[in-house]
Amino acid sequence: MTIETTRKLFIGGKLRRLRLELGLSQTKMAEDLGISPSYANLMERNQRPVSAQILIRLAEAYDLDIAALASSDDDRSLAEVTELMADPLFRDLAVPAQELRDLVETCPSVADALRRLYQTYQQTQRQPGAAAGAESLPFDPVDAVRGAIEAAKNHFPGLEAAAEELAAECGETGPGLLAALAARLQSGHGIRLRILPADVMAGTLRRFDRHRRQLQISELVSGPGRAFQAAFQIATIEQGALLDAAVEEAALADPTARRMFRIVLANAFAGAVMMPYGRFFAAAEACRYDIELLAHRFEASLEQVCHRLTSLQRPGARGVPFFMIRVDDAGNVSKRHAPGRFHLSRYGGTCPLWNLHETFRSPGAILTQRLEMPDGSAFFSIAATVSGAPQPFPRRAARFAIGLVCEMKYAQRLVYADATGEAPARIGTTCRLCERADCPQRAEPPQARPLIIDETLRGAVPFPFVPARERDGKAE
Secondary structure (H helix, E strand, C coil), X not given: CCCCCCCCECCHHHHHHHHHHHCCCHHHHHHHHCCCHXXXXXXXXXXXXXXXXXXXXXXXXXXXXXXXXXXXXXXXXXXXXXXXXXXXXXXXXXXXXXXXXXXXXXXXXHXXXXXXXXXXXXXXXXXXXXXCCCCCCCCXXXXXXXXXXXXXXXXXXXXXXXHHHHHHHHCCCCHHHHHHHHHHHHXXXXXXXXXXXXXXXCCXXXXXXXXXXXXXXXXXXXXXXXXXXXXXXXXXHHCHHHHHHHHHHHCCCCHHHHHHHHHHHHHHHHHHHHCCHHHHHHHHHHCCCCHHHHHHHCCCCHHHXXXXXXXXXXXXXXXXXXXXXXXXXXXXXXXXXXXXXXXXXXXCCCCCCCHHHHHHHCCCCCEEEEEECCCCCEXXXXXXXXXXXXXXXXXCCCEEEEEEEEEHHHHHXXXXXXXXXXXXXXXXXXXXXXXXXXXXXXXXXXXXXXXCCCCCCCCCCCCCECCCCEECCEEC
């Protein structure tokens, strides 16, 4: 991999956590790396950067992935800690941004604990009796499952290996895969796959009838969806031990979240059977991540391909680290996977300046956009609309917009970036954190800035506020 030699890596917290996990003293680690114990101590305290040479020595000495050590997880952690500190509960503290960065960089475990505590607080606020007269809301297992997916970076090595083995045994991809999977269900498990009329399925897309030993799939499900459902069924039967082990590793306490996560894992297995890691990674690199071409080549839907692209995190064969999000017409977020650095609000929606929302006006088109976050970080976005399963009249199929985002430094690997030369869209994480004073689409004021209330003025920008002062060229 390419290491950014111009960037000083202060990863003392990661280094210390790694050393403790390996059961090493500072002296022993220093000996392994060929440096002095005092220099190792300075690196752990972020008083010295970790050089590219030391990163390579770490990888060689402890069989580690350099990308994992040099990754930008701290950026996402900082964004989440900054967001939670914007809650009215903490507003009067006015914690400086540098203190939050220091916390994330020097004490990552404490930052993780703070995020977990805030999530627990939010969940308890939803419980009955959390506040007098407040509406009672149930615990949200969806958010817990999303957290587990992010913690694993949407990559599950055991399931990937098992899926590749199954795909090799089937010897088929595309249209022939469904027949191969159906034959395996019949010969190996005595289960017959049947495609049934929509009225017989009565609104259900897939049903496993244990009594009749039938996997029943609605005629409304497309070819890629049928293969996916067959592979899902095989996962629940043949890979139960792997699924259970992954659920245990996620340490989800809520039983609903555990069952939901098990389904997510079986879905991941099914996608990996349709798009086996080695072949899919090679094809993605060769076609420069042309999602439509990949969908045709592997007889998969556009959404299945986008899901798969977020899971290419195998050491030695890593794809572009994409962030994926799915929203509906109203902007509700129904899916988000974030192995990449890009981070939008965990507790809110998306920025209306992102052209993700414009895809509903251009169905079938793939929209691209350069993005710039308030901290100056640059990203590249690919967005398109997708549809759910067709529905009998008068109901209509669900419509969603899918967004794939990567850091700008990876854009050269994407075919879509070749023709995109417009200025970047200056978007924000969420309105309550964004301090761009010139945004005409602001839905609420930034919580960290006092409002300017003047009945003699009416500007074009909603919620005028006192901007941050600048000191030495940087916002305070």
